[in-house]
Amino acid sequence: MSRIVSVLLMCLLFAGLTGCGKNNLFGSAHKAGSSSDVKSLAADAYAAFQAKDYVKALEYYKKILDADPSSTEAIYGYSSSTLAESGLDISALVANLVKQTSAPSVNHLTPALSTIAKASAPATNILPQSIIDNLPKIRAAVARVLQSDLLPKIIKGTADGVIAPDSADANINTAFCLILRAATNVQDAGIFTVNSDYTFVNIKSGLTAAEQQVMVDASKDIASAFQRLKTVYEKLNLGNDSSVADIKKDVDALLTNLKSQSSLAGVTLADINTDYL
């Protein structure tokens, strides 16, 4: 009898445990976002980000930044959530970049990004419709993360330094955001388009003062992106065969071509070596 009961008890133990599935017994003890403690909010925000609940992640990161505006981790998390929430389709971007690099004559990253607004030119548009559909939101998100209270604060070293100003990850991603902003702004203004060899086509003649300002801002963004990549390149002592080195060359070429355009005579960009961030 006792053996039967023992076996039944064992079965009951298993049934009880398997009934829980993978749920946590105390899972309801903590309500996400309920605490005002920064560490708790950071944990909740990260969990929401991992669960791809970007709206919640933004809400929690915002609370942290309200309490501690210098938190680099919160700045980075808020920026990541902002871009993710805007619908920036990383998979589509990477897929198209892979396609770009697979083609023998088209192997550069920067023009790939610069064609983000070329919905009317499918032959050179490497971005999928999913990104183009979200373009206004993506453009706004990129502009937001590059405002002075977010990514530039990390790069300039005016935040808490937990993410170092020379962090390769932060610098590479900031460089991409800068290039994205430059390309979308210029494209949006309809001033010119860039082909895959970094030569400018369809440059509008007789730029107005406002259009010239767009060009100046775009040039500054590209120069700043160059500085970000230079920082990574030098810090990691990368060789010429590295991806970062290739991208740095691309950005350098883009800026050089931009400056050489006769129609941009009014652009007052000083030098590529100036960090305008």
Added chain:
Amino acid sequence: MQTIKRFICLSITATLLSATVIAAETPVFFRGVRPLGMGGAFVALSDDQNAIFYNPAGLTQRQGSQFVAFEIPINISEDVLNFYNFYQDNKTDLENFDKLTNQKKIDLLNVINDRITTYRPRVRVGLPNTSYLTGNKNITWGAGIFAQAEIGFQFNRSLIIPSISVFGNIDAVAAIPLAHQFNSVPYLPGKASIGTTLKAISRNKIEELNKSVLEFQNFNPQLQSGDGYGMDLGAMYQPTTRWNLGLQITDVGGTTIKYDKVTASKAGQLDKAAYTGMINSQWNTGVAYIPSKIAYWPGKAINTHDRIVFVGDIRDILNTDERLFDDTGWKKVHMGAEMRFGPISVRGGFNSGYPTFGGGLRVPYLGLRADYAYWADETGRFAGQLPEWNHQITLALSWGDAKGRAYGNDVKSEEDVVVKKATKPVPVKNISPAPAVDLIAPTTGQILVPPTSVTNPVTSTTVTPVMPVVSPVTPVVPVAPAAVVPVQSPATATTPAVVPAITPAPPVAKPAAALPDKLSVPSAKKK
């Protein structure tokens, strides 16, 4: 007593001081497959080689020596299997990625982005661990050499370009546990033990966190080597032979690991400066209970033969960052149980609230042992936030396992021996009237009285002579063999004053449901 107070004050101070160190190291902690199956709770049980890391004071419970050789734990996180399954499911597409249509590429990358970035694959393999423990002696001691290698990685979505974190340790520890048992405790019943584990630690570490995938093209992981010495303390109080209360203080005062400088030798590498890491001290408490019987129906119970043990731990109770009396406290709770049927063990429990399973099989004469555990660790701040599910298989050659406290009929508690000896001469059929008094029910305190007071026993008048009721609760009073007076026997109840208080009940065919199944245990040992 003054010494104990001073020790506690010093330990608390050292813990708080060590908690202020910012660059904390992860503890060098060899988690046993048996505790893992029981929800990670083991501080108050600690009756095998795992006691070296969970609570050295528990070694005094052992009835004999134990030798473990070639203990090889293999632990993989479930995400390793998920990763492997993903690869198997998409093997063809991944190998022919360039030939896929753009939409298929996007679909595949979406799967990677959605699934892979949530994975945290991790593998831990123990190098053959070896340990030896003596039985309970004036100074119970042991020695062990343990080593394990762990490596894991995680993709992070980041801003635009994803990043990867790679982390791993190769730990080696030479440990010497020492323990002593006090057979009496001032003002309290039962026994107490104290113990310590002295540790020499060597750690080789890889820690490359949030590296951009573009950096990874030039990734050359660098091992940074460090070593240090540490000490754990443990205490165990046994108010009865069935209850254990445990306390463990790991890395007393904080264990420092001094790392050597590593100079970058390749492109993409950075110099790693020499530094001193600190393993913060933790205070862990636990309780263990080995019931003599379990009631499964009113009036019905099974004798466990000591084959079941329940354990519960609260770990890191003094952590000021993740407080015990806050939402973070639930993460510290571990509880579980183990049932043994000869060479087979079945375990279950909750590790920070996540269900755990485990089991083991041992071949006694050959010394072969195989154990398995499935559990989840909480990698977030709160219970239920970010689980990491794990499988672990441990193979070992081991002799002397059965001399631990919670190994079923192999070891008998003193209390059972005493009660059984006392009840042996009493024929059950002579019991009339049949009181519903369990021999080892809570009323035992009134039953077991010194011989001098037998003539005036303080017997509870609330004892109700109904059908025998079995309580799973064990006695709390230490037992002296000569003092046992089983009240079921009218022959020994010399004072009639007790009898009127018990209303006669109808004769019961089997009145002694609470009696042990076996009335004699000739092989049982007494300390």
